[in-house]
Amino acid sequence: MNSLDIAKPPAATRVVAAMSGGVDSSVVAAMLKRQGYDVVGVTLQLYDHGAAVHRAGACCAGQDIHDARRVAEAIGIPHYVLDYESRFRDAVIERFAESYLAGETPIPCVECNRTVKFRDLLGLARELGADALATGHYVASRPLGNGHRGLFRAADPNRDQSYFLYATTQEQLDLLRFPLGEMDKASTRALAAEFGLAIADKPDSQDICFVPNGRYAEVIERLKPGASRPGEVVHLDGRVLGRHDGVLHYTVGQRRGLGISGGEPLYVVRLDAEQARVIVGPREALSVDRVDLRDLNWIGDVPLAELPADGLAVAVRVRSTRAPREARLLRDGDGVHILLAQGEEGVSPGQACVIYDGDGPGARVLGGGVIMPALARPATATPAYATL
Structure with a gap:
């Protein structure tokens, strides 16, 4: 078995490396190339500069694509950019907006991993004859002894991303590899510098990729104009305490920005999207x-x-x-x-x-x-x- 638990020499093992343009995925591609694998880099363009969410000021996908291309050139692997914008909008952005309007607090990264990245990209990897798809997630994949692989928390609990990958199916897991599962971020950045990668000091992304500076309500209102309804802020005991501009501006557990005054600290306990009500109560009600x-x-x-x-x-x-x-x-x-x-x-x-x-x-x-x-x-x- 080689280091990816595949019964082939590295040179005969084709690996598609999902390259986002960040430090982690770039190091994965460079590591695999140095180990002698037949590495093909793939970057997904998930939104363009003309999209409504991009005009709101989302992060620059073009720069990330440019960074991924530069890394591929530096380590000497073929690199392809695929336009998945429509799939991303339908599978991730639209669902994100609908979930918020329904009074939920969605996690678009889970949906993106489940659909666009691990479903569609895995299909592409198979079309390219790949034996594995490698990503830069901090999570581990190991053989279970029954012919399948299991998903495990990363060695570094501060970087562990298993929460965002729980929806990975067994079929997907069997083809996926996560080379950073036993590493910490400092070691990854050190390797990036050792490989001479220009992105070695590139900051980590903090926000949802299509939501600028955490202002998700602005994005939803652009995608679904007029869909959000104003309504009442209601105490658990039935008292109407005020008005709000739409449930999408609130999340369970929120205390600040409720626009109401009272003698006790109040928190958002529940969101009733159907009745356009924000229900609040004391902390113990959470x-x-x-x-x-x-x-x-x-x-x-x-x-x-x-x-x-x-x-x-x-x-x-x-x-x-x-x-x-x-x-x-x-x-x-x-x-x-x-x-x-x-x-x-x-x-x-x-x-x-x-x-x-x-x-x-x-x-x-x-x-x-x-x-x-x-x-x-x-x-x-x-x-x-x-x-x-």
């Missing part, structure tokens, strides 16, 4: 101990239909910035739900709940799903988890 999921992707060994009656002990993340927490996964008719060992605050519909087999670095990703709006239940004095 805590939930049960989370229901839709669009579940399961890549664990135990089939969901065979889960024991008392569920499966797991760890889950309900936000990308939080560490995995103890929980149980239970069947719920044809679906599943999560019981949290301790109440979590700010569990926001539209976000992902990612399921692991443990809470430490290197834990295996078992799957995940999208948090449902109506069934995120307030935490009780005696959590249901404790009764199992």
